[in-house]
Amino acid sequence: MVTVPKLTPADAVAAVRNPLAFIAAHWTPDPRTVRRAAFAALVMSVVIVVTGGAVRLTGSGLGCPTWPECTDGSLTPTNALSYHSAIEFTNRMLTYVLCAAVGWAIIAARSEKPHRRSLTRLGWAQFWIVMGNAILGGIVVLVGLNPYTVAAHFLLATALITVAAVMWQRTREGDGRPRLLVGKAVQQLVWALVAVSLLLIAAGTVVTGAGPHPGDSGEVERIDVSWSGVAELHAVFAWIVVSLTFALWFFLKGVGAPQGPRDRVRDLFLILLGQGVIGYVQYFTHLPTVLVGLHMFGSCLVWIGVLRVLLSLRERAEVSADVPVQSYDAVSASIAGPR
Secondary structure, three states, X not given: OOOOOOOOHHHHHHHHHOHHHHHHHHXXXXXXXXXXXXXXXXXXXXXXXXXXXXXXXXXXXXXXXXXXXXXXXXXXXXXXXXXXXXXXXXXXXXXXXXXXXXXXXXXXXXXXXXXXXXXXXXHHHHHHHHHHHHHHHHHHHHXXXXXXXXXXXXXXXXXXXXXXXXXXXXXXXXXXXXXXXOOHHHHHHHHHHHHHHHHHHHHHHHHHHXXXXXXXXXOOOOOOOOHHHHHHHHHHHHHHHHHHHHHHHHHHHHOOOOHHHHHHHHHHHHHHHHHHHHHHHHHHOOOOHXXXXXXXXXXXXXXXXXXXXXXXXXXXXXXXXXXXXXXXXXXXXXXXXXX
């Protein structure tokens, strides 16, 4: 039977002054708990993007016409408002669920023994991104869904996914010095993949800002470009990403690179195939809302896949681990690296 320690007045004061330190002093989570907490934050960062897309695709962007209240004098939707208000308000409430997931990740990382400051910092970085994006979301409403602010809102959400994905990866490795598993040529190819993927995401926000889904049924400003032309540019970037991924997989296999990077590249290629099918179908069917929503979800998976490829290029051992580093003869030191 587990004995619950009694809290003294001094404990209560310490808990109020620094709750994170107090929890860390009285609880040591299992490493799996820390990993699950980080993964939950990553999942919620994707969910908030998808539900934000649902708000836009249902024309509910101004369902709550003001911020931080839903309507003047009321934090919640009133009977006079439509179902659009319920959709927008639900998305706002999910921000609190996201905050809870990020808070849980921070607490778990802070309480892990030994304390890993890098994990705690990644958790707090997510928290401040969420706070910044919440404020930006309010600005989006107050300026009537200006497409440039909407694009910034999505890009900041992408930054949140980035930090969450990195934290999730870091919970599964140690704090030792990174040991590269591939050579410089492979690293450069992967960084090119990252750069083009960012251009792909940026072009996608322009397509959204110029396309037929303004986010509200009323008059909403749009980006003054041909959305079909930008969509074609978006497709070009997508094909470059697919080509780089395809070439990278054969390159890694040809030089006998470690299994980890090859598996991550394979996973990314499969995600890209699915995303490409959805993208072309939605384009030729004039952007049905369901497919656009799936495409937004797919864009999150693509970016996470790209990040996993990048992070798979190195490994980090536990600081206390005394593991000899084994080296191998590579076909070319600049191409394959140690494996």
